[in-house]
Amino acid sequence: MGLATAFWIMAIVAVAAALGVVFLRNVFRAALALILCFITVAGLYITLSADFLAAVQILVYVGAISVLIILAIMMTRDVQRGSPANKKMRLPALIVAAALLGIMIYTVTQTAWPLSAGAPLTPTTGALASQLFGEGGFILPVEIAAMLILAAILGAIVIAREK
Amino acid sequence: MAIGLTHYLVLAAVLFCIGLYGVLTKRNAVILLMCIELMLNAANITLVAFSSYIVPALLTGQVFAIFVMVVAAAEVAVGLAIILAIYRGLTDIDTNNINLLKW
Numbered sequence: 001m002g003l004a005t006a007f008w009i010m011a012i013v014a015v016a017a018a019l020g021v022v023f024l025r026n027v028f029r030a031a032l033a034l035i036l037c038f039i040t041v042a043g044l045y046i047t048l049s050a051d052f053l054a055a056v057q058i059l060v061y062v063g064a065i066s067v068l069i070i071l072a073i074m075m076t077r078d079v080q081r082g083s084p085a086n087k088k089m090r091l092p093a094l095i096v097a098a099a100l101l102g103i104m105i106y107t108v109t110q111t112a113w114p115l116s117a118g119a120p121l122t123p124t125t126g127a128l129a130s131q132l133f134g135e136g137g138f139i140l141p142v143e144i145a146a147m148l149i150l151a152a153i154l155g156a157i158v159i160a161r162e163k
Numbered sequence: 164m165a166i167g168l169t170h171y172l173v174l175a176a177v178l179f180c181i182g183l184y185g186v187l188t189k190r191n192a193v194i195l196l197m198c199i200e201l202m203l204n205a206a207n208i209t210l211v212a213f214s215s216y217i218v219p220a221l222l223t224g225q226v227f228a229i230f231v232m233v234v235a236a237a238e239v240a241v242g243l244a245i246i247l248a249i250y251r252g253l254t255d256i257d258t259n260n261i262n263l264l265k266w
Binding site: 003015018021037038044045047049053056057061069073075076090093096098101104105108114115116119120121124127128131132138145148151152155156157162 | 167171180185194208230248251257
């Protein structure tokens, strides 16, 4: 019961914050709405008993990515004429998004998912560590991800620095 | 009514489509990146929901979600660097006016 209440609160706040990102005129307020959406997604992870991912969501998205986005908004401040929408594109985009949403909801509700009866594993941190670094785990993708982060940081520095 | 897998999937679909609408209509490049983050978060919700409802003992979906977060962090760093470089050259980040590669 408590879980259901938590889910509905998180879901409503997340959708409202996402609508705020798209429809708020002020770019900075849109960024704050995005941060609220990230926090509610972390709450949703907790209701799914993914405790480690919830912490990572707060650290990476609320901590790092939102700071980067707000920094970019500050650096491009004098073009801040709000976030105008393409007038021509509004109706086609609405049709495309609504059609995709309808198709996805139809598919999701019509499919018979092979649900498992077992309770989710908690706490997940140790199990995730052995999945990522253990024998027969995802160690190669982890190293590729490290290379990707390194390349992205170097690329960002090279692109953004003053000549 | 108990909360099930379908609830999470529908919520993720709603978030994804809001992000898609934003990406298709917005003209401010920073807002575009924010909407892409929204869509990646929706995908992450589905991964974690599948993980805890279909393979609760394996955590595979959560591992995928971690990799999605890594790629999202790299993407936002490079994307914002590109936006700053464009702003330095054109003093504008309106995607209607960034048409150097268009003929």
